[in-house]
Amino acid sequence: EVARLRERVRAALRRLRKGRRRGYLYEQPWYVLIGPPGSGKTTALLSSGLNFPADQLDGETTPVGGVGGTRLCDWWFADEAVLIDTAGRYTTQDSDKAVDRAGWEGFLDLLRRTRKRQPINGAVVVVSLTDIAVADPGARAAHARTVRRRVTELSDRLRLRVPVYMVFSKADQLAGFNEYFDDLDAEGRGQVWGMTFPVAGGVDAFTPEYRLLLDRLDDGLYERLQAERAPDRRALLGGFPLQLASLQEPLADFLGQAFGGTRLDPAPFLRGVYITSATQAGTPIDRLTGMLARSFGVDQKRAPSLKPVAGRSYFLKRMLGEVILGEALLVSTSSRRTRRMRLLRIGALGTIAAATLVVSVGLWRAEATNRVAVERADEAIAGFRQQLAGVSLDQVSDDDLPSIVPLLDTARALPREPAGRLSDLFGLSQAEKLEAVERGIYHRALERILLPRLIWRLEQQMRGQIDNPDFLYQATRIYLMLGGAGPLDPALVRDWMALDWQARFPGVLNQQMREHLAAHLDALLADPLPAVTLDGTLVETARASFSRVSLAARVYGRIRPEASAAAVPGWNPAAELGSAGAQLFTRISGKPLTEGIPGFYTAAGFQTVLLPRLAGAAKAVADESWVLGRTDAVPTDEAALRTLERDVVALYAADFQAQWDSMLGDLALAPFADRPSAIQALYVLSSPQSPMRDLLVSIAQQLTVMPAPPPAGGSDAAAEQQRKALAAMIGAATPDNAMPAVDALDRHFRPLKDFVGDGDAAPIAGVTRLINTLQQELAQLGPDAANVPAALQGSGDPVQLLLAESQRQPAPVSRWLQQIAASGQSMIGSSVRHAAATAFSGADGPGQLCKAVVTRRFPFSPSASEDAPLDDFARLFGPDGLFDSYFQAQIRPFVDTSGAVWRLQPVGGVTPPVSQATLAQFQRAAAIRDAFFPAGGNQPQIRFDLAPASAADGSGPATLTLGGTIIATTGDQARQASLTWPGADGMNPARISFDQAVADSGLGQTLGGAPVDGSLGGGSIGASGPWALFRLLQQGRLSPSGRQEEFVLTFRSGASQASFTLRAGSSRNPFARDLLKGFQCPVLQ
Known part of the structure; x- marks a missing residue:
């Protein structure tokens, strides 16, 4: 097709x-x-x-x-x-x-x-x-x-x-x-x-x-x-x-x-x-x-x-x-082809124009360029000489480098005609002659303007650091080099000056000036330096100061800054932790994990830099005897050489220990953001590929600067060969005898290396198992767990075991374990609080029903017109009800109920999930349970006796009706009744009627918000509903009679009064006014 x-x-x-x-x-x-x-x-x-x-x-x-x-x-x-x-x-x-x-x-x-x-x-x-x-x-x-x-x-x-x-x-x-x-x-x-x-x-x-x-x-x-x-x-x-x-x-x-x-x-x-x-x-x-x-x-x-x-x-x-x-x-054109054609046309036209222009002006430019170059060189040199007039060239007494940079830039920028110009084709170029003159002017400017100020700066530094032998030695060395009194090391001079300029002229604003100074210094050092008269007194004073530095210190100082030391890869925590582990660790100082230990202070630095260069560094120090003004003899006999090497290694070991102590003290676990992140972090830390294990193993390897001797009867040929090679480097028959400082270093870090160990029997294996146990406990304590406190007895163990283990382990492991234990304890407490709050407001918790039953309902709100349903009241406050079940499941382990006032107590180091004020509401709910459910049934039941008071108490004729029970203060019905609320009829209605009016007031009255019938003392007081008894009691006055569980109940209507004796069937009774009134639902967050 x-x-x-x-x-x-x-x-x-x-x-x-x-x-x-x-x-x-x-x-x-x-x-x-x-x-x-x-x-x-x-x-x-x-x-x-x-x-x-x-x-x-x-x-x-x-x-x-x-x-x-x-x-x-x-x-x-x-x-x-x-x-x-x-x-x-x-x-x-x-x-x-x-x-x-x-x-x-x-x-x-x-x-x-x-x-x-x-x-x-x-x-x-x-x-x-x-x-x-x-x-x-x-x-x-x-x-x-x-x-x-x-x-x-x-x-x-x-x-x-x-x-x-x-x-x-x-x-x-x-x-x-x-x-x-x-x-x-x-x-x-x-x-x-x-x-x-x-x-x-x-x-x-x-x-x-x-x-x-x-x-x-x-x-x-x-x-x-x-x-x-x-x-x-x-x-x-x-x-x-x-x-x-x-x-x-x-x-x-x-x-x-x-x-x-x-x-x-x-x-x-x-x-x-x-x-x-x-x-x-x-x-x-x-x-x-x-x-x-x-x-x-x-x-x-x-x-x-x-x-x-x-x-x-x-x-x-x-x-x-x-x-x-x-x-x-109207259609668009292919942009790629259009762009290509446009570029081709522009290029072709440009090429033709350029060729035409070159051919047209070539001959004229050949002569004109040469003439202009000579004139420009004359003008530039004249301008430089005029600018030079204000600069001191004989006696220099300052190191004001910023003021001389523009002058040196001018000298360097004197026009130079590049070779191969068009005028060269006609033999008219004067570029070589002009360049020789201009180069000579620039070099003389460097020698008479820059060099004296560099020397003057060094003299001031030497005087200011006369009591710092290490600094003074290097400064004197550079000073003598620039004065022509010693062999020149251009790289050393550049490094010294670069550090000095970085300190004196810091920041981005001065970067260009530093670059220009570095370029002028390179030009100065490119040619032999002239002899300069130096301050002999200053040199002798400096020599007297740093001559007190031991030969070992000078040898060590020679090895430390050498490029070979910098070539050894450094050690940093990030490389050992990996991407996953780097998220779990941090540094207390705020430094990044990628910043670590210099390679010189690693096992490789010791083995490949320090030991091989001991002898060479000693010879180099002897070659620098011109700095001291005398010839230092390097010991050549075996015993003296061994002593010098041990002294150098001791200096190194002290710095090595300081570097690693600082690093170990700075490493810490990153704080856990929340419980899921803590579970994930602990899972990673305790896994077989634990980054913590990898980090500690790597640290232990770096702290082992000398391979351990093989065990008796062992056959670790590779380790023994490495030990012999290292011993040969320093000429020692046995490294252990040759380097006691290494042994001291090994003893210092031995606890940490023993902790890492080798195999499952090492202490680190037990610690990771403890971390794994804590991780599993945290994972089980889900935010929606139905019975979080029941697990606290088990969850407290790994926390306490980690705290105990932290006391036995070396730093930084001890600090890490304490941090894990504290975080675990905090996470468990947070889970307990969250689970308690979730269970309280959940479908099976009392939170929702409590709000429906208590809020704006009688008897909790005395003035409320709506009653709390008895079935909901029983489901909420009854034995094994919502309040009781929730309290036993979520809060009871944290509460000491032995006193009159319940007190909170931590469990397994975990703080309770509620406050003391919230606990008071749960104690009050328990009191309501005991008062309304004394028999332990699923419905409230209150037994009490009610009888008319004697006439001596001021009681007048009245009739009390409680459901189907009638009690009168006079007549045949003036008797004692044994009652049970709510009973079969719920004591509904509840009413007291006064037989005749005796008051002298003609106004109707109310008592406690209930209507009072009659205007002259007669009438009635009543209530209806499931809580009719308690509404009626609220409209009377209930006062203690002086006997246990006995109260005097008095009702008034105008001038009429009726009194009854109420005897509760239990010491835990609901007739105390503050038991239900004002009860508030607990609040858990």
């Missing part, structure tokens, strides 16, 4: 190239026509009015598919454009999907390779209007999606934003089309019937534009009806606007799905929508009568006299010739 397409393209190019000039590919615009089979693409081209060659119209070159359709693609070469009519199966891809898809994509690839800069100028999508009119919504949507895919593939494959022109063909198939437009002449039939959208617009503008088309039809309908005389044609003509209006919704739906856009799928570049008719053939579709026929079951038929007459095309000529071809430049 692709091969045949390629042959078609070649044939088309051969025809296009015939008689054309270069650039023939882009002389005419190229357009692609796509659409399903039978949509009328080829017919539309033939009816478009474009000027095609006669051989094409006669079918000699490209077959015209007016009858059989287009098989691959037909190339139509008009004077105005090249139009490529593609096969309809490329659009639908429903005959052989794989072949059709390959052909379509191959066709697009051929276009992109053939016409690289601009493969096409636009695409015309042709769809038959009848396909839209007769299709159901599902078929229409499928058709739209197919068009959308082809248009998207076209843009993506060609890498262009291609304007798309949507053409609905075969409009003559709509009933009334031919009759409505039958009066148009050739000019009228060539006009455009459709809409062209703005460049930034799109399919959203279709509906209003389409309505304008319908309005135009309606505007011309009256005139057409007047002109038409045939009744049948008038009927079709009059219904045509309605026929077209019925297509508005299907067309809008089709266009929306084919050309609509979203944020993720941008809309194609839809330029316009047009309606055409190329030839009139077939039977028109009457959508209106068709819908009516389908609705009423009538067979739709068409009279022969109403059939259209074929032969004329409508609305094609100007649409193709003027609208579509007129916008050939």
